[in-house]
Amino acid sequence: MVAVTSRRTLAGQLLVLQLAIIVVVLVAVAAVSLAQSAATFNRVEGRRVAALGEQLAGSPLLRERLNQPAPAELVAPLVQNALTQSGVTSVTVADARGRVVSSTDPTLVGSPLVLGDPGVGRGRSWSGELAVGDSRELVAQVPVLGDRKDDLGRQLGVVMIGEASPTWAQRLVGASSYLFTYLGIASLLGVVGSWLLARRIKRQTLGLEPREIAGLAEHREALLHGIAEGVIALDPQQRITLVNAVGRRLLDLPEHCLGRTLAELGISGRLRDVLAGADHDPQARDEVVLRAGRVLVMNRMTVSKDGHRLGSVTTLRDRTELARLEQEIGSFRSTTELLRAQTHEFANQLHTISGLIQIGEHDEVVRYVEALSRHRASLDLTVSSRIHDTAVAALLMAKSALAAERRVELRISERTGLDRLTPAVAADVATVLGNLVDNAVEAVAGSRESCTTSPPDHPDGAASDGVAPDGGELPGGPAWVEVELRQDAASVEIVVRDSGPGVAPQLAQEVFAHGFTTKAARGGERGIGLALTRLVCHRRGGEVAATNTEEGAMFTARMSVTPVPEGSR
Numbered sequence: 362m363v364a365v366t367s368r369r370t371l372a373g374q375l376l377v378l379q380l381a382i383i384v385v386v387l388v389a390v391a392a393v394s395l396a397q398s399a400a401t402f403n404r405v406e407g408r409r410v411a412a413l414g415e416q417l418a419g420s421p422l423l424r425e426r427l428n429q430p431a432p433a434e435l436v437a438p439l440v441q442n443a444l445t446q447s448g449v450t451s452v453t454v455a456d457a458r459g460r461v462v463s464s465t466d467p468t469l470v471g472s473p474l475v476l477g478d479p480g481v482g483r484g485r486s487w488s489g490e491l492a493v494g495d496s497r498e499l500v501a502q503v504p505v506l507g508d509r510k511d512d513l514g515r516q517l518g519v520v521m522i523g524e525a526s527p528t529w530a531q532r533l534v535g536a537s538s539y540l541f542t543y544l545g546i547a548s549l550l551g552v553v554g555s556w557l558l559a560r561r562i563k564r565q566t567l568g569l570e571p572r573e574i575a576g577l578a579e580h581r582e583a584l585l586h587g588i589a590e591g592v593i594a595l596d597p598q599q600r601i602t603l604v605n606a607v608g609r610r611l612l613d614l615p616e617h618c619l620g621r622t623l624a625e626l627g628i629s630g631r632l633r634d635v636l637a638g639a640d641h642d643p644q645a646r647d648e649v650v651l652r653a654g655r656v657l658v659m660n661r662m663t664v665s666k667d668g669h670r671l672g673s674v675t676t677l678r679d680r681t682e683l684a685r686l687e688q689e690i691g692s693f694r695s696t697t698e699l700l701r702a703q704t705h706e707f708a709n710q711l712h713t714i715s716g717l718i719q720i721g722e723h724d725e726v727v728r729y730v731e732a733l734s735r736h737r738a739s740l741d742l743t744v745s746s747r748i749h750d751t752a753v754a755a756l757l758m759a760k761s762a763l764a765a766e767r768r769v770e771l772r773i774s775e776r777t778g779l780d781r782l783t784p785a786v787a788a789d790v791a792t793v794l795g796n797l798v799d800n801a802v803e804a805v806a807g808s809r810e811s812c813t814t815s816p817p818d819h820p821d822g823a824a825s826d827g828v829a830p831d832g833g834e835l836p837g838g839p840a841w842v843e844v845e846l847r848q849d850a851a852s853v854e855i856v857v858r859d860s861g862p863g864v865a866p867q868l869a870q871e872v873f874a875h876g877f878t879t880k881a882a883r884g885g886e887r888g889i890g891l892a893l894t895r896l897v898c899h900r901r902g903g904e905v906a907a908t909n910t911e912e913g914a915m916f917t918a919r920m921s922v923t924p925v926p927e928g929s930r
Contacts (some may be wrong), residue, residue, distance in 0.1 A: 376551065383547040402526065406499050407489075407501070411501040414521070417443050421508070427505060432462050437463045451523040455474035457515075474519055484516055487501070505517045591609075591610070592605050592607075592608050594675075600620055601614075601620065604619070611655060631650050632652055635650055636661070655680075659675055661675040714729065744758060750790075756794060764802050767802060771841075776845055794855055797857040800857075800890060801842040802842055806840065807861075844856075851921060852903065894918065901921050905919075
């Protein structure tokens with residue numbers, strides 16, 4: 362049979378604890394009371410027996426009878442009379458030799474009187490506790506001095522008055538009445554106070570017992586540290602109340618960050634806005650933020666109870682590796698789009714050639730084919746003569762075909778010059794260049810389409826409403842995107858210009874810090890292109906910036922071709 366041990370409730374534990382405290386206090390009070398009672402007895406009774414001793418020692422009758430040859434029978438009536446009148450425990454009289462001549466204790470008669478102080482034999486008085494017979498008494502010993510001319514000042518004997526001291530048990534019995542009263546009152550107050558305190562604590566703890574609260578805390582710790590996502594909780598004052606190890610690592614927070622505000626931890630900008638819920642869109646579930654070289658996807662929820670806002674809980678996911686995978690998939694998608702664009706272009710060219718043949722313009726067919734060949738050879742020669750890295754050159758050829766399909770001309774600047782790069786550097790350069798070209802083509806094509814259709818959402822903060830940032834009309838010339846690549850011994854610089862409407866000045870830095878486009882903010886499909894561009898540049902020890910020119914927008918990216926130490930990113 363399994364024995365089930367019952368655990369006391371919170372109210373029971375508080376009651377037992379308070380009763381134990383009350384008992385300890387009462388025992389201490391009783392001990393102090395008994396000590397005070399003993400001190401009071403010694404003080405009061407000591408004065409009384411001393412006064413009685415002096416009164417008896419100063420009696421002329423006692424002096425006269427102590428001078429008689431047989432004083433025992435003469436002094437006995439005086440001793441009995443003093444005992445009766447004073448109500449003390451014992452009265453003893455000794456002669457000048459120190460032998461007891463009369464006492465209320467007959468066993469002491471004839472024996473030497475025990476002196477509490479040797480000075481008593483020399484005419485000094487003394488009072489204190491002394492063993493008299495089988496018990497201890499509070500006694501006063503007073504010398505009897507002669508007052509006649511023949512014995513003036515001579516010690517005739519000693520008078521001893523004694524009062525038995527009560528035992529500790531007797532004193533405790535005497536004080537038991539009020540001690541038990543105090544114990545009863547304190548117990549009643551303890552029970553009522555414990556019940557009221559337990560009710561208040563149970564309301565504050567939602568009716569949970571301490572063991573249940575401890576179990577919830579342990580379960581919460583196990584849950585928080587067992588999930589792969591980061592979790593961070595803030596109170597209404599933006600103080601961190603909870604964060605797990607993953608969240609602390611993703612946000613690059615110190616180990617002791619609980620109780621500190623976001624401002625104290627140096628968290629600002631886009632990350633602070635998302636954590637604090639500034640300009641939070643209730644329809645948006647995921648927010649993309651750059652932090653410590655990572656692309657983070659954050660989901661924030663406000664916590665409320667009974668209409669009171671308690672704070673917020675934000676979950677974090679590291680999307681850096683996913684972003685890189687998206688770029689790799691994007692390269693395959695670009696190849697597919699390139700093949701589709703080339704197929705479409707070749708189909709149009711074949712239709713043109715077929716039409717010319719059908720109408721008998723054979724010479725025009727020859728000139729048309731030669732023009733196409735010269736244009737293709739010119740583009741290949743321009744790219745291959747200025748860009749010697751095959752991966753970057755192939756990327757530009759693919760982007761040229763895609764831009765042409767959207768009626769945008771992709772130009773290669775005459776100042777372009779790029780040597781062969783290592784595979785790792787070439788991959789990063791291709792990533793940055795591809796993102797900037799895609800962004801520029803989207804901006805230019807979108808601004809053209811807005812002239813005849815409703816304005817689409819522009820990418821990465823670029824204007825797409827058919828007007829420039831200064832309020833003027835868009836230029837009516839051809840749509841173009843120009844790429845310039847420059848290289849020196851230590852770095853590569855990528856400049857992408859376009860004929861689009863430019864970038865709104867207030868968004869020149871936000872397009873990189875936010876890590877999402879206007880389209881991505883609403884649909885969640887895209888939006889980490891420029892964020893990843895900045896991340897790659899930072900990893901390479903460089904930077905990317907957006908400015909406006911007279912013709913449109915210009916994005917400039919710089920990155921080192923040598924490895925950058927981890928701590929300097």
